[in-house]
Amino acid sequence: MIKKEIESLLKSFLMESGYEYDFVVEVPEEQFGDFSTNIALVGAKYFKKPPRDVAKYFVEKLSGHPMFDDITIAGPGFINFRVSKTFYIDFLDNFLRNPSGIWRFKNKGKIILEYGSANPTGPLTVGHGRQVVIGDVLGNILKYIGYDVTKEMYLNDAGRQIKLLAKSVWARYNQLLGYDEPIPEDGYRGEYVIDIAKLVIKDHNDRFFKVWNDEIEEIFKGYALREITKMFDTTLENIGAQFDNVFSEKSLIDDGTVNEILNILKEKDLVYENEGALWLKVSLFVNDNDKVLIKSDGSYTYFLTDIAYHYRKFKRGYDIAIDIFGSDHHGHIPRMYGAIKALGIPEEFLVFVLHQFVTLKRGNEIVKMSTRAGEFVTLDELINEVGKDATRYFFVMVDVNTHLNFDLELAKAQTNDNPVYYLQYAHARISSLFENAQSKGLKFELLNNLELLQADSELRLIKLISSFDDILERVREKLSPHYLADYLEELAGAFHKYYAEHKIVDVDNPELTNARLNLAFGVKIILSEGLKLLGVNAPEKM
Numbered sequence: 001m002i003k004k005e006i007e008s009l010l011k012s013f014l015m016e017s018g019y020e021y022d023f024v025v026e027v028p029e030e031q032f033g034d035f036s037t038n039i040a041l042v043g044a045k046y047f048k049k050p051p052r053d054v055a056k057y058f059v060e061k062l063s064g065h066p067m068f069d070d071i072t073i074a075g076p077g078f079i080n081f082r083v084s085k086t087f088y089i090d091f092l093d094n095f096l097r098n099p100s101g102i103w104r105f106k107n108k109g110k111i112i113l114e115y116g117s118a119n120p121t122g123p124l125t126v127g128h129g130r131q132v133v134i135g136d137v138l139g140n141i142l143k144y145i146g147y148d149v150t151k152e153m154y155l156n157d158a159g160r161q162i163k164l165l166a167k168s169v170w171a172r173y174n175q176l177l178g179y180d181e182p183i184p185e186d187g188y189r190g191e192y193v194i195d196i197a198k199l200v201i202k203d204h205n206d207r208f209f210k211v212w213n214d215e216i217e218e219i220f221k222g223y224a225l226r227e228i229t230k231m232f233d234t235t236l237e238n239i240g241a242q243f244d245n246v247f248s249e250k251s252l253i254d255d256g257t258v259n260e261i262l263n264i265l266k267e268k269d270l271v272y273e274n275e276g277a278l279w280l281k282v283s284l285f286v287n288d289n290d291k292v293l294i295k296s297d298g299s300y301t302y303f304l305t306d307i308a309y310h311y312r313k314f315k316r317g318y319d320i321a322i323d324i325f326g327s328d329h330h331g332h333i334p335r336m337y338g339a340i341k342a343l344g345i346p347e348e349f350l351v352f353v354l355h356q357f358v359t360l361k362r363g364n365e366i367v368k369m370s371t372r373a374g375e376f377v378t379l380d381e382l383i384n385e386v387g388k389d390a391t392r393y394f395f396v397m398v399d400v401n402t403h404l405n406f407d408l409e410l411a412k413a414q415t416n417d418n419p420v421y422y423l424q425y426a427h428a429r430i431s432s433l434f435e436n437a438q439s440k441g442l443k444f445e446l447l448n449n450l451e452l453l454q455a456d457s458e459l460r461l462i463k464l465i466s467s468f469d470d471i472l473e474r475v476r477e478k479l480s481p482h483y484l485a486d487y488l489e490e491l492a493g494a495f496h497k498y499y500a501e502h503k504i505v506d507v508d509n510p511e512l513t514n515a516r517l518n519l520a521f522g523v524k525i526i527l528s529e530g531l532k533l534l535g536v537n538a539p540e541k542m
Helices: 004-018 039-047 051-062 085-097 126-144 160-176 191-204 214-237 250-253 257-267 302-315 332-342 378-388 388-396 410-414 419-439 456-466 470-477 480-502 510-534
Strands: 035-037 068-074 078-083 111-113 147-155 245-248 270-273 277-280 293-296 318-327 350-355 360-364 404-406
Touching: 004 035, 004 039, 004 051, 004 085, 004 456, 004 470, 039 051, 039 078, 039 277, 051 068, 051 078, 078 419, 085 456, 085 510, 111 126, 126 147, 126 214, 126 318, 126 350, 126 360, 126 378, 126 388, 126 470, 126 510, 160 214, 160 250, 160 360, 160 410, 191 214, 214 378, 214 388, 245 250, 250 302, 257 270, 257 293, 257 302, 277 332, 293 302, 302 318, 332 350, 360 410, 378 388, 378 410, 388 404, 388 410, 388 480, 404 410, 419 480, 419 510, 456 480, 456 510, 470 480, 470 510, 480 510
Parallel strands: 111 147, 111 318, 147 245, 318 350, 360 404
Antiparallel strands: 035 078, 068 078, 270 277, 277 293
């Protein structure tokens, strides 16, 4: 918030000068001030003056402004600002009066956020889990700062994998009835496949015993999809992630969208046949090889249905489509940009977020959990061991581009080394301050005595509170929720330090107590809002 005020002031004086260019306002090392800008360094080529001379122009314009106690020029031309105590106190007053309205977030357009999209061929794994939580949190934050967000899962319910699953269930069905039908070579062997086969037997007895055709395949597909999507729903509820919509890949074939895409590309002469397959001229648009749309056996590639899906997203009226994939999908990106260019869709419509994968560790040992669901670790299994809050927080606490080492023992620890515990304890500790004050007969009065907040540690907490919107905008810019986690840990750390160094509830000084409780209340609001965006509980007691 304060950072934006400084940016706004600088932009107004830049406009007066007749120039327009990009610059940054950032938080420097503490000894240099509260905020710093490179506006003079960038502007030297526009003003045709040395950076320090350009800096003097802005310093003179800002001289005497009540927001600042001090403005200095440093090094080659950085401008450093120290914000006045009065301005910090005024900010806290305004924030406490209207915590949600002070940020002035505007309506920014419609975003469709696709994540968690998986073949419905088995339980959601830990790998799926990180993607689901990253997407859920990004969706929460984008909505909070003014976007109209749709969280959508793309259900890959067409193609070879679903056929393999149906055949695997049928094989287990026959085995349960006494015939040793082999599971397909690339089929699915988890215990859940047997559970689905038992349901078929319950409903149909031996009707499909040793009998397999297209009609029966559709029946087994139906059972498998229903049961696995139920599993998905249960797991998503356990992790606290809800989608606004689930979009079926198969529906794109059934409603004619795939054929519409093929007709558009044929009319533009962007496809050709080779060795019995139909290819898209991807190489006309990006530095990549041409790709197959329809295989020589007549079946559609995943690429074709994905093109149809993104075409449908565009036609549904979204301004931006954000796709969150695992890093193993990096090869899919160039071809998709080629495809949307071929369809005449603006390249900026589509944005990709690639996340790295997860290794489960117990201390220094890599964990290989056995599971009845197959040779992988299910997300439910992880939630059962460490809890929803720790699972969600650990999945987003490091940059999406960084491999996550998920320490199971740390996630369960009730110590300050566990960042989840550290944050939740800060929130609960603030709640206990109000209980303590009430038990001692001290009445809390909102907004009163704020002028008594003069200590550097108090001003630092106000400065951190004021940075909340800047952090959320950083998440939007970089599309990684770890910036919010880092910020909340910094805020909690500053508060824990403040709590240790100052007597917050002091019966001998009720006015200062009230001022400090107001500050603590402001910190609590931000911790609560931040944890809510992360989907983590903010307990009143621990």
